Amino acid sequence: MTDIPDLLGLEDQVCFALAIASRSVISLYRPILEPYGLTHPQYLVMLALWGREPRRVKDLAEELRLEPATLSPLLKRLEASGLVARHRNEQDERALDVSLTDTGRRLRDEARTIPPRIIDKLGMSLDELERLRHSLWRVIEASHTA
Amino acid sequence: MTDIPDLLGLEDQVCFALAIASRSVISLYRPILEPYGLTHPQYLVMLALWGREPRRVKDLAEELRLEPATLSPLLKRLEASGLVARHRNEQDERALDVSLTDTGRRLRDEARTIPPRIIDKLGMSLDELERLRHSLWRVIEASHTA
């Protein structure tokens, strides 16, 4: 295996760049989301529910690419914040219907300012961000066929 | 604010794509790192130390873009695994010198197979991955001037 190029520099690793980029961008959201009492993962859950509700836990977990084990306490905290309600489904008592409260629905209007503020903070063109986003979904898909 | 474009679709968010891409790629490492008894963050620490040792905690934290609060228990566990040693610096007793053990140094040889295996799993060209990596560092830098 002497012909394996030495690719062990930390900054050579795409996984390292992905991890740092993810964390760095998410850290920009923190001060913006804090006044709404939301963490970034909670914000993503809200985005999913603003898009469509009511939803099953399993359905949300799939859309958010999370394990239900992660989502369960996350939803619990959102419910405790009064943004989300969870009710046992009547047709299938194993399932929960997760929906927004009125408060949760109204929050969408305020949340509309968030993406432009982040884009502003980054100072990158929409083109560039769009290209990045596409290549990210490219690698996500590649990782699922691996 | 009626002229703010509605950018609240979950999949429109670069941050979501970043989070999922990061997690997805990192999940590919898990079965590969498991036989070495390493988690992905621990692997990154090892990469940093293989690059240069001994190191201060603060120095490692900066290179890994981690908080010392995160790195401290992480190093503790690596020390417990026998891969890393931590000694109080003699010139400045506040500081630790973090170095590899012989076992830790030897692990580098086995680790050389890891990046090619991941690249193989992803089935993406080196060109494409390199372009991605560059744009990721681009956004990392942008987030730090924000």
Place this chain on the structure above:
DNA sequence: CGGTATTAGTTTGTACACTAATTATTATGA
């Protein structure tokens, strides 16, 4: 020189991400 500010690393607390196990409900097939 010595009191105070700063620094290095750790601990505590909270949230999250994954794996494994658990409980209750529903689907399946003999």
Place this chain on the structure above:
DNA sequence: TCATAATAATTAGTGTACAAACTAATACCG
């Protein structure tokens, strides 16, 4: 019909990432 397999969501356990607080050592400046 009924025992068993599968499913939905939760809980428990481990590791990690960040923020705040803490302890001990060093730097600084009057």
